[in-house]
Amino acid sequence: xxxxxxxxxxxxxxxxxxxxxxxxxxxxxxxxxxxxxxxxxxxxxxxxxxxxxxxxxxxxxxxxxxxxxxxxxxxxxxxxxxxxxxxxxxxxxxxxxxxxxxxxxxxxxxxxxxxxxxxxxxxxxxxxxxxxxxxxxxxxxxxxxxxxxxxxxxxxxxxxxxxxxxxxxxxxxxxxxxxxxxxxxxxxxxxxxxxxxxxxxxxxxxxxxxxxxxxxxxxxxxxxxxxxxxxxxxxxxxxxxxxxxxxxxxxxxxxxxxxxxxxxxxxxxxxxxxxxxxxxxxxxxxxxxxxxxxxxxxxxxxxxxxxxxxxxxxxxxxxxxxxxxxxxxxxxxxxxxxxxxxxxxxxxxxxxxxxxxxxxxxxxxxxxxxxxxxxxxxxxxxxxxxxxxxxxxxxxxxxxxxxxxxxxxxxxxxxxxxxxxxxxxxxxxxxxxxxxxxxxxxxxxxxxxxxxxxxxxxxxxxxxxxxxxxxxxxxxxxxxxxxxxxxxxxxxxxxxxxxxxxxxxxxxxxxxxxxxxxxxxxxxxxxxxxxxxxxxxxxxxxxxxxxxxxxxxxxxxxxxxxxxxxxxxxxxxxxxxxxxxxxxxxxxxxxxxxxxxxxxxxxxxxxxxxxxxxxxxxxxxxxxxxxxxxxxxxxxxxxxxxxxxxxxxxxxxxxxxxxxxxxxxxxxxxxxxxxxxxxxxxxxxxxxxxxxxxxxxxxxxxxxxxxxxxxxxxxxxxxxxxxxxxxxxxxxxxxxxxxxxxxxxxxxxxxxxxxxxxxxxxxxxxxxxxxxxxxxxxxxxxxxxxxxxxxxxxxxxxxxxxxxxxxxxxxxxxxxxxxxxxxxxxxxxxxxxxxxxxxxxxxxxxxxxx
Ligand code: PHE
Ligand code: ZN
Numbered sequence: 110x111x112x113x114x115x116x117x118x119x120x121x122x123x124x125x126x127x128x129x130x131x132x133x134x135x136x137x138x139x140x141x142x143x144x145x146x147x148x149x150x151x152x153x154x155x156x157x158x159x160x161x162x163x164x165x166x167x168x169x170x171x172x173x174x175x176x177x178x179x180x181x182x183x184x185x186x187x188x189x190x191x192x193x194x195x196x197x198x199x200x201x202x203x204x205x206x207x208x209x210x211x212x213x214x215x216x217x218x219x220x221x222x223x224x225x226x227x228x229x230x231x232x233x234x235x236x237x238x239x240x241x242x243x244x245x246x247x248x249x250x251x252x253x254x255x256x257x258x259x260x261x262x263x264x265x266x267x268x269x270x271x272x273x274x275x276x277x278x279x280x281x282x283x284x285x286x287x288x289x290x291x292x293x294x295x296x297x298x299x300x301x302x303x304x305x306x307x308x309x310x311x312x313x314x315x316x317x318x319x320x321x322x323x324x325x326x327x328x329x330x331x332x333x334x335x336x337x338x339x340x341x342x343x344x345x346x347x348x349x350x351x352x353x354x355x356x357x358x359x360x361x362x363x364x365x366x367x368x369x370x371x372x373x374x375x376x377x378x379x380x381x382x383x384x385x386x387x388x389x390x391x392x393x394x395x396x397x398x399x400x401x402x403x404x405x406x407x408x409x410x411x412x413x414x415x416x417x418x419x420x421x422x423x424x425x426x427x428x429x430x431x432x433x434x435x436x437x438x439x440x441x442x443x444x445x446x447x448x449x450x451x452x453x454x455x456x457x458x459x460x461x462x463x464x465x466x467x468x469x470x471x472x473x474x475x476x477x478x479x480x481x482x483x484x485x486x487x488x489x490x491x492x493x494x495x496x497x498x499x500x501x502x503x504x505x506x507x508x509x510x511x512x513x514x515x516x517x518x519x520x521x522x523x524x525x526x527x528x529x530x531x532x533x534x535x536x537x538x539x540x541x542x543x544x545x546x547x548x549x550x551x552x553x554x555x556x557x558x559x560x561x562x563x564x565x566x567x568x569x570x571x572x573x574x575x576x577x578x579x580x581x582x583x584x585x586x587x588x589x590x591x592x593x594x595x596x597x598x599x600x601x602x603x604x605x606x607x608x609x610x611x612x613x614x615x616x617x618x619x620x621x622x623x624x625x626x627x628x629x630x631x632x633x634x635x636x637x638x639x640x641x642x643x644x645x646x647x648x649x650x651x652x653x654x655x656x657x658x659x660x661x662x663x664x665x666x667x668x669x670x671x672x673x674x675x676x677x678x679x680x681x682x683x684x685x686x687x688x689x690x691x692x693x694x695x696x697x698x699x700x701x702x703x704x705x706x707x708x709x710x711x712x713x714x715x716x717x718x719x720x721x722x723x724x725x726x727x728x729x730x731x732x733x734x735x736x737x738x739x740x741x742x743x744x745x746x747x748x749x750x751x752x753x754x755x756x757x758x759x760x761x762x763x764x765x766x767x768x769x770x771x772x773x774x775x776x777x778x779x780x781x782x783x784x785x786x787x788x789x790x791x792x793x794x795x796x797x798x799x800x801x802x803x804x805x806x807x808x809x810x811x812x813x814x815x816x817x818x819x820x821x822x823x824x825x826x827x828x829x830x831x832x833x834x835x836x837x838x839x840x841x842x843x844x845x846x847x848x849x850x851x852x853x854x855x856x857x858x859x860x861x862x863x864x865x866x867x868x869x870x871x872x873x874x875x876x877x878x879x880x881x882x883x884x885x886x887x888x889x890x891x892x893x894x895x896x897x898x899x900x901x902x903x904x905x906x907x908x909x910x911x912x913x914x915x916x917x918x919x920x921x922x923x924x925x926x927x928x929x930x931x932x933x934x935x936x937x938x939x940x941x942x943x944x945x946x947x948x949x950x951x952x953x954x955x956x957x958x959x
Pocket of ligand 1: 229231232362363364365366399400422478
């Protein structure tokens with residue numbers, strides 16, 4: 110039960126806790142419906158503390174008893190926690206509580222998944238395990254005893270003792286409670302070893318359910334690669350004798366960086382060639398790296414409060430993207446990140462959920478694990494590195510680790526290490542952390558025949574509820590200049606735009622150059638420019654920066670699609686010609702060429718239309734995208750069979766970038782071929798495939814061609830026992846459905862006996878997939894909206910976090926026509942009217958509804 114009026118928490122209200130926690134001892138007696146947790150915690154009042162109240166968070170706990178220095182006490186207990194009179198000197202607090210892991214469907218705190226116990230404590234889950242100051246700035250050393258009959262009993266840190274029915278763990282590194290973890294169950298281990306650069310021998314374990322042993326090797330290798338990379342690039346070594354990773358099937362997010370005991374959604378760690386696609390492998394490698402990198406950026410140095418979430422998440426995403434760039438292709442990774450940013454972060458930043466990278470208030474912190482905090486947070490760090498340069502960045506990071514190890518920090522601390530190493534004033538740069546919204550930068554140019562070329566940038570950020578009066582930002586814009594014959598006459602240089610309007614001059618040019626702007630996507634902005642005819646096609650042919658070259662192709666595709674939608678014209682021949690030349694260019698990385706064949710997402714097109722004052726019609730956008738695909742297929746028809754054949758991989762499957770690139774180009778060719786060959790090639794690939802990448806791409810093509818029935822049945826027969834593969838089977842049918850069938854397909858799949866809706870992965874595979882189907886979700890009759898709303902209402906009492914996250918599907922609602930807006934508003938109101946709706950979902954919907 111919660112308060113009728115949810116509380117808003119403000120950054121400006123921060124006050125430190127009035128006590129130090131010198132040690133924490135926990136004992137767990139595991140039982141599915143009645144686990145007992147005994148805690149023994151040493152508190153010491155802090156001299157001069159402003160807030161001397163002894164308040165411990167606690168939710169859904171049954172208090173059995175409490176004592177101070179051995180004398181029983183009777184605290185005042187509320188649904189949020191307890192208070193108690195305490196002595197004005199160090200004391201030992203002991204409490205015993207009972208909790209119900211089996212009944213915990215929210216997957217926060219201690220819960221059960223397939224008979225195994227596991228925990229999720231970030232952000233505020235520890236308070237569902239015992240009474241504690243559950244805030245990240247309270248750091249302490251934990252000792253944990255677990256009593257239970259399970260063969261595997263794990264917690265953070267190093268193992269102390271292990272006997273039949275009991276295990277003890279000690280974590281020497283002070284940590285906040287959100288990094289606590291416990292796992293107990295019948296698990297099997299895929300072991301490994303790693304020796305750190307200073308010679309520490311580390312035992313690595315990857316714990317999985319029996320039957321999943323064959324899906325561990327890749328994750329283990331990714332862990333070792335991450336450990337090596339962090340030593341080499343950031344000088345960061347691992348600091349315990351063991352590192353455990355556990356895979357669980359029921360998990361709200363991707364994975365969690367608990368100290369020495371990372372817990373992963375099984376979809377984010379288990380992989381094998383037969384069951385995982387190249388995309389899965391790359392994502393798994395990145396998530397393993399991400400969680401491992403948190404050991405320093407998150408765990409050793411943590412956040413003072415949850416407003417500072419980007420301190421660990423932005424930095425760790427930035428670090429994992431550097432890792433992927435080093436392990437694979439840097440331009441391909443960067444382009445993928447740009448696509449992802451536009452798909453997830455831009456809509457957030459441009460809609461009712463817009464918030465700064467460091468928000469200033471929230472009701473439910475779980476709603477702020479967003480693309481803005483994570484991905485824009487990483488972009489901000491990338492810009493900082495661009496501005497100060499790689500050497501200064503390294504120095505600043507060394508200082509950060511040296512100065513703040515063992516502390517709970519703020520963005521101010523983070524920026525100060527950069528100021529102190531470079532002498533630069535970052536006051537204006539800091540606005541990236543405090544101001545919401547995607548900046549628009551309008552570029553104009555001027556050429557005079559004396560050889561002087563100027564570029565003028567005008568920046569403006571649309572006001573939002575979160576930031577009603579946006580100020581100019583520091584925007585690094587990487588620019589190169591090309592001569593009309595395609596030579597680079599000015600190498601990449603970073604222009605620092607700091608004013609609302611600012612001009613940069615280039616002298617001594619022999620002829621009017623063509624600018625290549627925002628190279629490497631050097632800032633998360635929308636660039637606007639009236640490009641002279643032919644110039645974008647020129648950049649597509651000649652740009653020496655792979656990211657802006659790709660962007661040129663994307664722009665041509667987008668503009669052509671927009672014209673097709675608005676004016677009913679045919680696809681742009683210049684785009685198709687340029688694309689053809691690129692795709693046929695064997696000197697280019699196949700992965701890059703595959704990216705070139707991609708189109709802007711339909712939701713992106715809707716955003717563009719709406720920004721330009723046209724109400725988007727999802728069916729028209731779908732039709733134009735299909736027409737463009739057909740045009741690509743036709744224009745490249747003589748190349749496709751060759752592209753397909755030339756990019757088949759000989760020899761055994763390997764999930765590396767080289768093979769994956771070939772498969773992605775072959776896959777792109779196959780999807781165009783299928784438009785003209787009636788599915789013959791896809792059928793053959795489906796029959797012959799010995800890896801999931803090819804099997805799934807064949808299946809997708811067959812469904813799209815309306816010939817998926819037999820293959821879908823065969824796939825189900827083959828894979829019905831594999832949860833992760835079946836998630837793909839569910840999702841693909843929705844994603845690849847015709848717009849008019851998408852809702853019915855999703856609805857039908859929710860009736861499937863294997864639609865276990867309490868499992869977040871499975872729920873997302875159907876309902877999440879529907880929200881990804883632009884024309885399907887926005888079906889004119891509103892059926893997509895009401896199907897999603899029905900399921901959100903059903904899921905909310907079971908799992909508020911996953912429900913609230915999926916509400917963001919509605920965030921773009923004001924783009925659409927009056928009927929669709931009415932339809933969505935009615936569903937938002939219907940959900941909001943549900944009795945006992947969670948704080949998570951209430952906050953999300955209220956913000957979206959406006
Ligand atoms: N901190 C996790 C990560 O980014 C994400 C997470 C947040 C997981 C909250 C679970 C709950 O790696
Ligand atoms: Zn993270």
